[in-house]
Amino acid sequence: MHELAITEGVVDAVTGRLPDSRITCVRLEIGALSGVVADSVRFCFDLVTEGTNLEGARLEISEPPGLCCCRVCGINFEPDGPIALCPCGSAEVTVLAGQDLKITSVQVG
């Protein structure tokens, strides 16, 4: 389950940057095409933050949908699930959005 390592990466990044602040909220963006399951990150978060300056922090995750452009018919579409197939049947698509996995902001008390 890479979400454990991902969540530890979030905590590492925040504590590395803000080691002396009490973090009360962490906001993440986990795109629909990022390959990371937001519920698994939520599951790990309390466990991973225990004993750090993120302990007790609220976790807010936004999950923007994927957006792709079909290289055959030219339309933009939101893929249904992780396989980016255009409604025209083409798999030749360019992913425009939904792959991001980032810490957008934190709140400190």
Place this chain on the structure above:
Amino acid sequence: MCATCGCSSGGVRVLTVGHGHGHGQRHPHPHLSDHEHDHDHEHQREFTDVHVVPAGPEGERTIELQQKVLAKNDQLAADNRQWLHERGILAVNLMSSPGAGKTTLLERTTRDLSSKIAISVVEGDQETALDASRMLRAGSKVVQINTGAGCHLDAQMLARGLRSLNPPAGSIVMIENVGNLVCPALFDLGEQARVVLASTTEGTDKPLKYPHMFRQADLVLLNKIDLLPYIDFDIREYACGLRKVTPDALLLQLSATTGDGMDAWYDWLRRRTPVPPD
């Protein structure tokens, strides 16, 4: 455990594997080296500009970070890529499910190519040095990385493996990732090419079930074609599913056991291996 670099007392171990050690052992035997924790833990390059929003009525402040979660791994991967490029080394990240035949493929590849191209191997497994011992017997330089609880290799682990191997110019480094079709897909190691090894015994639906892994493959090798007469596997159906996930990836069929189809794989490798300086 430091998830980004994999270091912890009970976590990642690097095993350097060498030839006999003077007390009568006839087989190659792995030796555990001390883990030197010599890298920067300050995470200096992780963050872009930080914007602080003024305190609200409850005294809380919002700090805008806009930081990629895998930024540190991505930076280390870029460092690895530059290091490999400067030395004229081809690094291939080989990924598959457990039991698809990665080690058998690398054993045969090493035996067939090592008279012409130096091949070294970074072996990733949760536990044991069994694969490293097999690769040593096949004739390659090898370092074993045991990830402990970890389910994938990351860029820091590869950096340590490369330092240990010190591969020559014009050579190939094969990175045998932990057998897993999910987690390794997310972690850039700094390799020049990603190869997914599938096998006929896994069934035709794997590209559709694990799209993140197959989407980023430069090459898909379909192994165990020698078993096709005995199992229900439709290659056209497999290729069709793969095209839906990644229309641009090359698909080669082979058997690492019998050697059928291996020449196309070797041609693919030779075309990408830098020519060493005179």
